[in-house]
Amino acid sequence: MSTTSVSATASSANLLQPAFADPxxxxxxxxxxxxxxxxxxxxxxxxxxxxxxxxxxxxxxxSHALCLALLDIDTPLWLAPKFDTQAIRANLTFHCGCPIVSDRQNARFALLDDSQLHDLSGFDLGNDRYPDQSCTLLIQLPSLQGGRQVAFQGPGIETKNHVSLPLQEAFWEERExxxxxxxGIDVFFLAGSELMGLPRSTQVAFKPMLTKGGA
Structure with a gap:
């Protein structure tokens, strides 16, 4: 092993942190x-x-917990620039064994922040025979509240679930x-120690905005 390789390995080892207490x-x-x-x-x-x-x-x-629970050697991961750090790369590849890929099309999971949601092109949507091979998006947000209210409808929902995720309308249009x-794509929204799911089967509708003088 070359001196450069030894140095790189040692550097990665210094970045490693404990994962789950009980893996x-x-x-x-x-x-x-x-x-x-x-x-x-x-x-x-x-x-x-x-x-x-x-x-x-x-x-x-x-975000960290779901990565540790869902990723393994068979689930290539794409990282948004915000998460493409030496520490995150070193820890996820060591604890999960997941390959980090630069091409969205090759990713089974993608870790995104809210600055990346205006363009979801390139992520694998699966196919009619193997829809489960699509990419799943792990979207980290500052909160799971504080945005314009939308209604989720579909399987697993009795009538409607109203949510107020801090997302731009462009994301909903991209997803649709x-x-x-x-x-299609399945999504997890992550903030702090909370997570919220949005499977591809769920329909999303905007609550009409009130105009001036409206009821």
């Missing part, structure tokens, strides 16, 4: 929270403090244009 149990708990979030779109799920991994600079607790069930 098996905590990963199972986080995975169940993710399934529950997709089964009940628009309902925030909170991770238990005991299952939250140690802080990794740049990642919310829920890329969903052609069974093809």
């Amino acid at each position: 098996v149990l905590d990963a199972q708990r986080s995975f169940r929270a993710a399934l529950k979030a997709l089964a009940g779109p628009g309902v925030a799920q909170s991770l238990l403090s005991a299952q939250i991994p140690p802080h990794l600079e740049g990642l919310a607790s829920a 244009s890329r969903n052609d069930f069974p093809r």
Whole structure:
């Protein structure tokens, strides 16, 4: 091994931090929270403090936990520039074994922030035979509240679930244009220790905005 390779390996090792305290149990708990979030779109799920991994600079607790629970050697990951840091790369590749890819088309998961949501082109939507091979988006937000209210409708929702995610309308338009069930993208919204699911089967409708003098 060359001196350069040894130096690079040592540098990566210095960036490594602990992951789950109980890798098996905590990963199972986080995975169940993710399934529950997709089964009940628009309902925030909170991770238990005991299952939250140690802080990794740049990642919310829920983002870190879902990465540890969902990623493995068979799930290539695309990182938005905000998350493409040495520390995040080193820890996710070490603890999860996931390849980090530069081409969106090759990603099974993508870690995004709110600055990347105006353009979702390139992410794999799956195909009619294998829709499960589409890319899943992990979208980290500052909060799961504070935006314009929209209504989620579809499987897992009795009538409507109203949510107020801090997202621009461009995201909803992008998502709509890329969903052609069974093809499409599933989404997790992440903030702090909370997560919310939005499967491709969910329909999203904007609540009409009141005009001046409106009721």
